[in-house]
Amino acid sequence: MEVAQKRVAHLPWMRNPLDIDQFEERPLDRVSCLDPRLKEALRKMQIESLFPVQLAVWLETIGPGGFERDICVNSPTGSGKTLAYALPIVQSLSTRKIRCLRALVVLPTRDLALQVKEVFEAIAPAVGLTVGSAVGQSSIADEISALIKRPRSERYSSLDPEYQAQIEPETSVDILVATPGRLMDHITMTKGFSLEHLRFLVVDETDRLLREAYQSWLPTVLQLTSSTNQDLFSRENSTISMPRSLTTIRRSGVERGFKGRCYPRLMKIILSATLTQDPSKLSQLELHHPILLTSGMKRYRLPEKLQSFKLICKSKLKPLCLVALLEELKGEKCIVFTSSVESTHRLSTLLSFFGDLPFQFSEYSRLQRQSVRSKTLKAFREGTIQVLIATDAMTRGMDVEGITNVINYDMPSYVKTYIHRAGRTARAGLSGSCFTLLRKHEMKRFDSMLQKAENNTCTLRTVPSQTINGLLTVYSNALEKLKEKVESETARRKYGGGFKSTAKLSSRKKVTDEGE
Numbered sequence: 484m485e486v487a488q489k490r491v492a493h494l495p496w497m498r499n500p501l502d503i504d505q506f507e508e509r510p511l512d513r514v515s516c517l518d519p520r521l522k523e524a525l526r527k528m529q530i531e532s533l534f535p536v537q538l539a540v541w542l543e544t545i546g547p548g549g550f551e552r553d554i555c556v557n558s559p560t561g562s563g564k565t566l567a568y569a570l571p572i573v574q575s576l577s578t579r580k581i582r583c584l585r586a587l588v589v590l591p592t593r594d595l596a597l598q599v600k601e602v603f604e605a606i607a608p609a610v611g612l613t614v615g616s617a618v619g620q621s622s623i624a625d626e627i628s629a630l631i632k633r634p635r636s637e638r639y640s641s642l643d644p645e646y647q648a649q650i651e652p653e654t655s656v657d658i659l660v661a662t663p664g665r666l667m668d669h670i671t672m673t674k675g676f677s678l679e680h681l682r683f684l685v686v687d688e689t690d691r692l693l694r695e696a697y698q699s700w701l702p703t704v705l706q707l708t709s710s711t712n713q714d715l716f717s718r719e720n721s722t723i724s725m726p727r728s729l730t731t732i733r734r735s736g737v738e739r740g741f742k743g744r745c746y747p748r749l750m751k752i753i754l755s756a757t758l759t760q761d762p763s764k765l766s767q768l769e770l771h772h773p774i775l776l777t778s779g780m781k782r783y784r785l786p787e788k789l790q791s792f793k794l795i796c797k798s799k800l801k802p803l804c805l806v807a808l809l810e811e812l813k814g815e816k817c818i819v820f821t822s823s824v825e826s827t828h829r830l831s832t833l834l835s836f837f838g839d840l841p842f843q844f845s846e847y848s849r850l851q852r853q854s855v856r857s858k859t860l861k862a863f864r865e866g867t868i869q870v871l872i873a874t875d876a877m878t879r880g881m882d883v884e885g886i887t888n889v890i891n892y893d894m895p896s897y898v899k900t901y902i903h904r905a906g907r908t909a910r911a912g913l914s915g916s917c918f919t920l921l922r923k924h925e926m927k928r929f930d931s932m933l934q935k936a937e938n939n940t941c942t943l944r945t946v947p948s949q950t951i952n953g954l955l956t957v958y959s960n961a962l963e964k965l966k967e968k969v970e971s972e973t974a975r976r977k978y979g980g981g982f983k984s985t986a987k988l989s990s991r992k993k994v995t996d997e998g999e
């Protein structure tokens with residue numbers, strides 16, 4: 484039996500983490516200090532108890548930990564990380580009297596941000612809080628009118644009307660869920676958008692968000708929320724060029740001092756199923772006495788009830804192996820991951836020429852417009868589409884009820900990608916299967932990649948050769964039609980068609996499509 488090796492983290496505070504596994508699921512009635520209104524809201528969501536990661540974070544925030552330290556969570560996909568931060572934030576803000584932006588949650592993609600917003604929306608109104616989003620789903624003007632309001636005039640009725648006219652608009656939501664790009668748009672351009680009162684910053688899918696600068700959103704947010712004179716001084720000498728309009732000084736009243744400091748500290752929660760341990764990346768977050776909450780001895784862990792399978796097939800026969808496997812899965816909800824937007828488009832186009840397949844499928848990648856993607860995702864959630872052919876845009880965080888299978892049509896290049904892809908199934912303690920189609924030469928690399936994760940057993944699986952043989956004629960016709968289609972898309976592009984085709988993308992480098 485393999486003994487799990489504990490990899491020593493570089494950062495001292497990461498070497499003695501709090502083990503999430505020591506906690507057990509706890510019924511809501513036994514969760515100390517939980518606001519009864521939130522308990523009721525959770526029950527409406529069919530939630531009767533807190534998962535271990537949720538209880539662990541609760542104890543470090545609302546419980547004895549009292550939000551004294553910044554929190555870093557590394558726990559498996561589907562373990563309930565969203566509610567782990569949403570619940571303590573909402574409970575902490577529930578006593579606030581004045582509406583202003585106090586919690587900011589940043590996520591790498593729009594669909595993910597909207598999903599997280601839904602979780603907040605299910606609990607925050609119960610304690611009178613409002614939730615907004617800055618994700619670019621609607622026009623910037625619509626977003627501004629949903630986020631920014633003029634203060635109610637009766638609050639200032641005793642003031643001179645001339646002075647009243649000068650009162651700045653202010654943020655009208657307590658909690659904002661945002662993608663970095665749109666967040667920066669509001670920070671730089673939206674009058675009245677202020678982070679002055681921010682108390683909580685959540686960086687979900689941290690390793691993904693730290694991988695790119697995204698217009699320097701993180702240093703900008705940290706500077707705008709820093710509170711000491713020292714910070715103001717260093718802002719002047721900063722290498723980040725701040726827009727002239729960004730002169731907000733964090734000057735909110737004393738809410739909760741920290742070790743003698745009169746300004747409220749910005750509390751940070753960072754999370755991922757594959758949290759980075761890279762000191763240079765983590766240092767960007769300027770964490771305050773961080774505590775690491777993690778499950779398992781290895782850095783990466785697959786969900787307990789996930790079964791992994793590998794299918795060995797020749798390159799040429801991969802589409803047939805896929806169809807045979809999908810036929811065996813009999814219309815169960817399934818995501819098929821490819822390595823790029825081009826492969827996703829090509830594979831779904833090819834399958835569309837197979838004729839009558841016993842499942843409905845659709846393409847999902849950033850090759851499509853957001854409106855098309857949202858429609859596809861809705862159909863997939865509702866079950867009118869059972870198979871989604873997707874890029875890694877679907878890899879992180881997406882939570883779709885009833886996905887029982889994930890298929891890696893193209894082997895992922897990194898164990899992190901495997902973890903996130905496989906994690907679209909076997910969520911919230913349910914079972915699920917992850918199949919990976921491999922060519923012979925990929926087997927060794929795949930096996931050693933899986934060794935990096937706990938619960939990594941992978942069983943060899945086959946599909947009946949008579950199914951494959953029975954599909955050969957249809958396949959060769961479909962390949963012919965695919966060729967014609969690619970040619971026509973190339974021509975359309977050449978003569979100015981607006982459609983983003985595979986042909987257009989083929990002239991560029993391969994687009995792997997993770998994050999926006």
Ligand SMILES: Nc1ncnc2c1ncn2[C@@H]1O[C@H](COP(=O)(O)OP(=O)(O)OP(=O)(O)O)[C@@H](O)[C@H]1O
Pocket residue numbers: 529530531532533534537558559560561562563564565566755756879880881882906910911
């Ligand atoms: N206490 C709970 N009881 C029952 N279901 C829960 C509970 N908490 C969360 N869930 C459900 O578990 C699923 C996974 O939760 P969530 O999306 O927060 O996982 P995650 O850890 O963020 O996963 P990922 O790493 O993939 O983003 C969701 O469908 C959510 O509704």
